[in-house]
Structures are given as structure tokens and as C-alpha cells.
Amino acid sequence: MSDKLDVNKVVLAYSGGLDTSVILKWLEEEYDCEVVTFTADLGQGEELEPARTKAEAMGVKEIYIDDLREEFVRDFVYPMFRANAIYEGEYLLGTSIARPLISKRLIEIARETGADAISHGATGKGNDQVRFELGAYALEPEIKVIAPWREWDLGGRETLLAYAEERGIPIEQTRGTKSPFSMDANLLHISYEGGPLEDPAQEPPSEMWRWSTSPELAPADGQYIELGYENGDPVTLDGKRLTPAQMLTELNRLGGMHGIGRLDLVENRYVGMKSRGCYETPGGTIMLKGHRAMESITLDREAAHFKDELMPRYAKLIYNGFWFSPERDMMQAAIDESQKRVNGTVTLKLYKGNVMVAGRSSDDTLFDYKTVTFEDDGGTYDQKDAAGFIKLNALRLRNLARRDRR
Numbered sequence: 153m154s155d156k157l158d159v160n161k162v163v164l165a166y167s168g169g170l171d172t173s174v175i176l177k178w179l180e181e182e183y184d185c186e187v188v189t190f191t192a193d194l195g196q197g198e199e200l201e202p203a204r205t206k207a208e209a210m211g212v213k214e215i216y217i218d219d220l221r222e223e224f225v226r227d228f229v230y231p232m233f234r235a236n237a238i239y240e241g242e243y244l245l246g247t248s249i250a251r252p253l254i255s256k257r258l259i260e261i262a263r264e265t266g267a268d269a270i271s272h273g274a275t276g277k278g279n280d281q282v283r284f285e286l287g288a289y290a291l292e293p294e295i296k297v298i299a300p301w302r303e304w305d306l307g308g309r310e311t312l313l314a315y316a317e318e319r320g321i322p323i324e325q326t327r328g329t330k331s332p333f334s335m336d337a338n339l340l341h342i343s344y345e346g347g348p349l350e351d352p353a354q355e356p357p358s359e360m361w362r363w364s365t366s367p368e369l370a371p372a373d374g375q376y377i378e379l380g381y382e383n384g385d386p387v388t389l390d391g392k393r394l395t396p397a398q399m400l401t402e403l404n405r406l407g408g409m410h411g412i413g414r415l416d417l418v419e420n421r422y423v424g425m426k427s428r429g430c431y432e433t434p435g436g437t438i439m440l441k442g443h444r445a446m447e448s449i450t451l452d453r454e455a456a457h458f459k460d461e462l463m464p465r466y467a468k469l470i471y472n473g474f475w476f477s478p479e480r481d482m483m484q485a486a487i488d489e490s491q492k493r494v495n496g497t498v499t500l501k502l503y504k505g506n507v508m509v510a511g512r513s514s515d516d517t518l519f520d521y522k523t524v525t526f527e528d529d530g531g532t533y534d535q536k537d538a539a540g541f542i543k544l545n546a547l548r549l550r551n552l553a554r555r556d557r558r
Contacts, residue, residue, distance in 0.1 A: 161188065245470050412502060
């Protein structure tokens with residue numbers, strides 16, 4: 153390849169699975185470079201030490217396996233949930249929000265090890281290649297990026313298996329044992345793509361879902377929980393203070409038990425195509441409902457409405473990979489400013505796939521019982537004032553109607 157990058161050392165985002173194990177060997181052969189492996193624990197629920205064993209067996213000298221769960225929830229998930237971010241009306245951005253943290257750590261390791269390049273296993277059809285690389289370039293503009301799926305001609309799974317066998321690459325899975333779905337998991341969600349899901353008219357098979365009970369089979373009795381908020385973040389569950397990762401882990405357990413957080417979505421990828429994906433986000437679904445309930449009594453009307461206007465743009469930035477952008481920083485500053493009085497408790501009822509608000513209270517509430525009561529308000533609100541308010545707001549409408557009658 154005449155246009156091949158000149159690389160001495162590359163940091164590879166490495167899972168230990170078939171794809172990244174082949175990539176590891178391919179990088180060594182094609183680029184004649186040293187490979188550093190990086191495996192992130194984002195709460196995907198898998199044992200990560202086998203990745204170390206495989207990397208060692210392949211002769212890797214520098215191996216990073218990092219527990220990033222607390223950083224992930226504290227510095228990425230929580231700020232996103234302060235914005236109530238949802239992409240295209242439904243998607244809680246579970247895959248999208250994990251990518252900037254992986255990019256950040258890839259760059260940090262490249263600096264620590266003196267590597268001049270990074271590499272990832274994202275394909276040339278998906279969003280993740282964009283997210284990884286935008287994040288990396290934002291943090292280290294001169295970094296070199298190798299995306300093997302955009303370069304090689306190895307094709308599908310059978311070709312990769314043959315490549316691994318020829319070179320003695322340790323692969324546990326054998327032909328015919330792979331799940332029909334492409335899955336990605338972290339503490340916020342698990343996603344499913346490919347296989348039978350490529351037909352959007354076909355219902356996902358019931359056995360696909362891994363984190364949640366079917367709502368039909370969820371407990372017959374609902375469960376009440378209380379979330380305590382400080383500055384817009386959930387910090388206590390039923391009175392017990394939890395770290396961010398502990399909070400999301402427990403909400404995932406409770407939400408999954410009650411069949412909460414399933415989503416079947418056809419979304420618009422940043423690269424231009426439509427894609428059908430299914431997601432389980434039990435804890436995130438609970439957090440979103442609780443946060444909006446907390447804001448409903450603590451946020452000023454126009455501040456709340458302004459946040460809702462910002463939200464689609466904010467969500468789109470995250471989906472498209474622009475976490476490390478000045479516009480996201482600007483919006484985050486405004487969002488965080490709005491959360492200074494979002495404090496208090498929310499009681500939620502979890503029942504057969506639903507999250508229902510049962511109550512909310514706050515020392516910073518803007519809800520004034522004396523003003524809104526249907527009983528005698530003691531003169532707090534003069535109802536006669538409403539007549540002038542209505543007439544002033546109706547003035548332009550009345551003028552339009554008079555003109556149109558002429």
C-alpha cells in the first residue's frame with residue numbers, strides 16, 4: 153500500500169474477540185509495528201482477564217485493562233442525563249456516550265507509551281468509526297488512526313476465522329456458535345443489531361433480550377423506589393447514598409426485573425443509512441423519568457423550555473460523535489447552570505415495563521400550593537388580573553381576524 157501510514161507503535165481498542173484479535177496480528181504484519189492493547193471495563197458484565205491472557209499469548213508487551221465504570225457514569229452518563237438527552241425521540245444514546253471515553257483513554261495511553269497511532273475495530277458502515285476518530289482528533293490532532301475494516305479485504309466471519317487459524321491466533325468461539333446479533337454493552341445499555349433485526353418488519357425474538365424480563369412476565373405487584381437528587385444527579389436510592397456506577401447498576405437490576413427499558417428503533421445513522429437496532433436501557437429509563445419529575449417542580453418555566461429546545465441539538469451532537477466540541481461544552485455549561493436547584497426526592501412506581509411518578513418534593517420547589525389551589529387562596533392570586541392578560545395576548549389575533557374579514 154503506497155499510502156500506508158508510517159507507524160512505529162499503535163494502541164488498539166481490544167476486546168479479545170475474533171475481530172480485534174485478528175486486527176492485532178494484522179497490524180503487526182501490515183504495519184510492522186508494536187501493538188499496545190487497551191480493554192475498557194464499562195460495565196459490560198464480561199470477564200476481562202481473558203483478554204489479557206490472549207494478548208500475552210500473542211506476544212503483546214504493554215497491556216491495559218482499565219476499570220472505567222465510575223468515570224463513565226460520573227463524567228459522561230450523568231452530564232448527558234442532566235440534559236434529558238434523547239436521539240430521534242426515543243434512543244437514550246447508550247452506545248454513543250461510551251465512545252468519547254474510549255477515545256479519551258486511547259489518547260492517554262498513546263501518550264503514556266509513546267505510540268504514534270491508535271486503531272479500532274469499527275466498520276466503515278457504522279457510526280462508531282466517526283465517534284472514535286472525532287474524539288481522538290479533538291484531543292490529539294496529529295494522531296494517526298488505523299481502521300482495518302476500511303483497509304483490508306478479509307470480509308466476513310469465515311474469512312477472519314481462516315486468517316486466525318493460519319496464524320495460530322487463540323480464538324475460543326468456533327464456527328456456528330456466534331450469536332446472530334451484533335451486541336454492545338456497557339453500564340447504560342445493551343444494544344442488538346444485525347441478523348433477523350435487519351428486517352424491520354420482523355419482531356425481535358423473545359430470547360434475544362438479556363437484561364430485562366418480558367413485561368408480561370414481570371412481577372404482578374409494582375415496586376416503589378425513592379431517588380434523591382443533588383444538582384440534577386441521582387445520589388441516593390431509598391435513602392442510601394450510592395456512587396454513580398453503583399446507582400446505575402442497581403437501577404438496571406430493578407428496571408430489568410420489572411421489564412423496563414426495551415426499545416425497538418429504526419434510526420438515522422450519521423453516515424447516511426437507516427439502521428434497525430434494539431436496546432435495553434432499564435436504569436437509564438428510570439433515571440430519565442425521575443429527573444424530569446424533579447425538574448418539574450424546581451426549574452423555572454422558561455429555563456425548562458429552553459433546555460427542551462437545546463436537547464435535540466445536544467443529543468444529535470453526542471450521537472454524531474461531537475462530545476469534545478465547543479458547542480457541546482457551551483450547552484453543557486448552560487445545562488449544568490440550570491441544575492443548581494434541582495434537588496429533592498422523587499418517588500417512582502415500577503410496574504410491568506412502566507415507570508410512573510408517584511410523588512416529588514424539594515426544599516427548592518417552585519410549586520406554590522396557595523397559588524394553584526381550587527380552594528380559597530386568601531387573596532394570593534387575583535383572578536380578575538387574567539382578563540387583561542388574555543386581552544393583551546389576544547390583541548394580535550383579533551387584529552388578524554379583523555383584517556381577514558375586511
